[in-house]
Structures are given as C-alpha cells and as structure tokens.
Amino acid sequence: MDEKEELHLTSQELQVLSELDSRQFGFLKLRGTEHGRTRALVLKAVKYLEGMLVQVKEEERACSPGARRDICIDPKTYCKLGHFHLLLEDYAKAMSAYQKFYALEPDNWKDPLFLYGLGLCYYHYNAFEW
Numbered sequence: 001m002d003e004k005e006e007l008h009l010t011s012q013e014l015q016v017l018s019e020l021d022s023r024q025f026g027f028l029k030l031r032g033t034e035h036g037r038t039r040a041l042v043l044k045a046v047k048y049l050e051g052m053l054v055q056v057k058e059e060e061r062a063c064s065p066g067a068r069r070d071i072c073i074d075p076k077t078y079c080k081l082g083h084f085h086l087l088l089e090d091y092a093k094a095m096s097a098y099q100k101f102y103a104l105e106p107d108n109w110k111d112p113l114f115l116y117g118l119g120l121c122y123y124h125y126n127a128f129e130w
Helices: 011-018 036-062 075-087 091-104 112-124
Strands: none
Touching: 011 036, 036 075, 075 091, 075 112, 091 112
C-alpha cells in the first residue's frame, strides 16, 4: 500500500472496533492465529489513528505562529488507541496513549475502561504499590 494512500474503515469495521476495549484483554488473544482477522483490523485502526494524529500535528506545525488554529483532538481518541495497543500487548504504546488521555481529560477518573487498561499496564510493569 502506498504511504500517501488513505486508509478507510467501513461502517462494519467501525462497529467491530467500537466494541473493543480493555475489558477484552486476556480473553481476545490477538497474538494467536485464532483471531487473525480481528488482529488485522485492530492494526489497521491503529495505523489509521496514529496517521490521523501525525497529520494533525503536521498541520499545526505548518501554520504560522500568528495564524495558528487550534485543532481539538478528542481525548477519547487516545484512550481508544491505548485499548488497541493493550489488546495487541504493546504495553509501552498503550501506557503512552493512556497517559496522554490522563493529561487531556480532566474527568479521567470517571472512565472505568481507561482505569482498567491503565491498571493492566501498571501491573505489567510491576509499577504499583500495595
């Protein structure tokens, strides 16, 4: 696929992706061959979201300082990206996305799926105290 080619997600793919979050961690094994299609879809979604975030950052840099326009990215984008990375067992990227959501969302403590995903990342790194 050409780098310039845009990724598109169908409504069916978006529906499947909307149902994936940190609750499926441990139950949905994306590393195995059993869920190969779901893994491919999650990888496609990650590539899409990361590409979108890079594009927004490039557009912000391209604007002159005086004409800078604020492009708002919904913090839930980072949370969803964290869920996808967690399901792919890429803990470093999941942690990074969750931390970005934590920084941007003032009511992050009200999102149990975020807290669960973040907790799983902390548990993976043994970064917790009893």
